[in-house]
Amino acid sequence: MPRSPSASHLPLLPFWVLAPTMALTLAARFEPVVFTSLRRDPGALGRGEVWRLLSPVLVQADFLADNGVWRTIAVWVFVAAIVAVAERTLGGLRSLALYVIGALVGHGVGELWQPLSSGCSVAGCGVLGGLVAWLLRAKPMPVRLNGGLWLAAGVVATGLEDIHGPALLAGALAGAWLCRSVPLPHAWSEADRDGR
Numbered sequence: 001m002p003r004s005p006s007a008s009h010l011p012l013l014p015f016w017v018l019a020p021t022m023a024l025t026l027a028a029r030f031e032p033v034v035f036t037s038l039r040r041d042p043g044a045l046g047r048g049e050v051w052r053l054l055s056p057v058l059v060q061a062d063f064l065a066d067n068g069v070w071r072t073i074a075v076w077v078f079v080a081a082i083v084a085v086a087e088r089t090l091g092g093l094r095s096l097a098l099y100v101i102g103a104l105v106g107h108g109v110g111e112l113w114q115p116l117s118s119g120c121s122v123a124g125c126g127v128l129g130g131l132v133a134w135l136l137r138a139k140p141m142p143v144r145l146n147g148g149l150w151l152a153a154g155v156v157a158t159g160l161e162d163i164h165g166p167a168l169l170a171g172a173l174a175g176a177w178l179c180r181s182v183p184l185p186h187a188w189s190e191a192d193r194d195g196r
Contacts, residue, residue, distance in 0.1 A: 011083070011084040011087040011088055012087075012092075013083050013084070013086075013087040013092050013095055013096060013099075014079070014080040014081075014083040014084050014087070017079070017083060017096070017099055017120070017123070018076055018079060018080060018083075018120065020058055021057065021058050021059065021060060021076075021120050022076070024038065024058045024059045025059050025060045025063045025064075025072070026063075028059050028063075028064060029063065029064060032064075034059060035059050035061070035064060035118070037055075038052075038055040038056060038058050038059045038118060039052070039055075039056055039059065039061065039116055039117060039118040040052060040056045040107055040110045040111050040114070040115050040116060040117055040118060041111075041115065041116060042111045042112070042115050045111055052107075052111070053104055053107055053108050053111075054100070054103055054104060054107065055118075056103075056107045056110070056117070056118035056119065057103040057107065057118070057119070057120045057122070057123050058118075058120075059118045059119075060072045060075060060076070060118065060119050060120060061117045061118045061119055062075065062119065075119065075120065075121045075124075076120070078121070078124055079120050079121065079123065079124035079127075082124045082127050082128050082131070083095055083099065083124065083127055085131065086098065086127045086130060086131055089131065089134065089182070090130060090131070090134065090175075090178075090179050090182050091182070094130065094175075094178045094179060094182070095127055095130070097174070097178060098126045098127045098129065098130035098171050098174060098175060098178065099123045099124075099126055099127050100123070100126075101126045101170055101171055101174045102122050102123045102124065102125050102126015102127060102128075102129065102167040102168070102170065102171050103120070103122055103123040103126065103167075105122070105126065105166050105167050105170035105171075106121075106122025106123065106125065106126070106163045106164065106166060106167030106170075107122060107163070109163050109166045109167075110122070110163040113161045113162075113163055114161075114163055121164060122163055122164055122167040123167070125154075125164045125167040125168040125171060126167050126168070126170060126171035126174070127171060128150065128168055128171060129150075129154065129167070129168040129169060129170065129171020129172035129173075129174070129175055130171045130172065130174060130175030130178060130179055131175070132147045132150045132151060132168070132171075132172050132175065133147075133171075133172045133173070133174075133175030133176040133179055134175060134179040134182060134184070135147035136148070136151075136176075137180075137184055137189075138184055138188035138189070139188060139189060140187075140188060143188055150168065151168075151169070151172060153165075153168070154166075154168035154169045154172065155169070
């Protein structure tokens with residue numbers, strides 16, 4: 001991955017986006033009202049609680065289920081890794097914008113497809129979508145193919161009414177615009193002379 005001018009430091013965005021989620025998830029374990037106040041809830045949204053389009057990213061529902069601790073840790077590691085790569089590659093502001101877009105689209109669709117739940121994985125999928133859009137600009141076919149496979153996964157997930165699909169696709173659409181000026185590694189921006 002190319003290094004932006006700010007890439008010499010440790011990525012901090014994963015901490016800033018996950019720390020509130022971790023704290024509120026732990027709080028929800030002891031005070032269930034935290035979860036019910038932040039989760040997706042179509043009835044509450046219809047009554048004007050518009051924060052529920054974004055607040056579900058602040059509590060991980062898996063953690064509250066029996067045996068959900070390992071799933072929660074896996075989601076947090078996935079999100080931290082994706083956001084760290086994006087911050088170093090695309091920059092902090094672009095990555096944060098993609099995180100919010102993924103959360104809004106994923107939880108917005110989730111109000112219809114998977115109500116009464118929550119989590120930050122859709123926000124991570126928005127960031128992943130932005131990285132995919134960035135990869136699709138590369139000249140070597142294997143790099144673009146990798147990006148294309150992620151887009152295909154987003155389409156399939158959307159067809160299966162999985163909220164991660166729309167979040168990834170929205171991130172890719174936003175990333176096509178937001179990341180258009182982010183340079184690719186030199187080897188990726190030139191035509192592959194060896195045909196690989």
